[in-house]
Amino acid sequence: QVQLVESGGGSVQSGGSLTLSCAASGWVYDSAKYCMGWFRQVPGKEAQGVASVGSDGMTRYADSVKGRFTISRDANGNTLYLQMVSLEPDDTATYYCAADILDSYCRRYEFHYRGQGTQVTVSS
Numbered sequence: 001q002v003q004l005v006e007s008g009g010g011s012v013q014s015g016g017s018l019t020l021s022c023a024a025s026g027w028v029y030d031s032a033k034y035c036m037g038w039f040r041q042v043p044g045k046e047a048q049g050v051a052s053v054g055s056d057g058m059t060r061y062a063d064s065v066k067g068r069f070t071i072s073r074d075a076n077g078n079t080l081y082l083q084m085v086s087l088e089p090d091d092t093a094t095y096y097c098a099a100d101i102l103d104s105y106c107r108r109y110e111f112h113y114r115g116q117g118t119q120v121t122v123s124s
Contacts, residue, residue, distance in 0.1 A: 002026045002034075002113040004097045009118030016087050020118060022080040022097030031077035035106035038071065038082045040093035040120075049109025050095070051082060060107060064090070087122045094119050 008020040020038070027034065037052030037060075051061045051071035059071055070083040080097055095118050098111030105111060 002028065002099060004099060004113060004115035006095065006097045006115045006118040009095060009120045011121040011123065012087055014088055014122055014124050016122070017083075017085045018087065018120060019084065020082040020095055020097075020120075022082075022115060024078050024080065024097075024099065027077075029101065034077070034099050034101055035103045036073060036077075036080045036097070036099045037106050037109060037111065038080075038095055038097060039109050039111075039114075040091075040095045041117075042093045047096075047109075048093075052106045052109060053080070054103040054106060056103070084120070087120075089122050089124045092120060092122050 003026045005023045033055055035054045038050040039047050040050050041047040053059050053071050053073050068086045072081045097115040099113045100106050100111045
């Protein structure tokens with residue numbers, strides 16, 4: 001069973017930076033075959049895809065975070081990162097790490113596996 005554990009959330013002021021990490025384990029297949037990504041959710045609102053990285057290394061970002069967030073994955077595919085700079089109050093949400101075996105699902109921010117989430121709070 002794929003397990004994803006996020007860390008790195010916290011509270012920052014507007015304009016600040018945070019880097020989220022996600023430790024992955026329990027891959028059924030070679031880790032390189034999985035795509036991974038981040039999505040976020042605010043209570044009472046729909047989840048929003050933030051960024052994804054395909055099994056081919058291709059990255060995608062939501063328009064709202066382009067130029068401010070960077071997604072990356074370590075060489076063995078077991079750790080996913082989300083570097084966030086120039087944070088804004090609208091970035092406040094619970095951030096979830098997620099993964100799927102199908103790139104087409106990741107591109108739509110539809111993931112079979114997800115972590116428990118880490119809270120990011122940005123104050124003005």
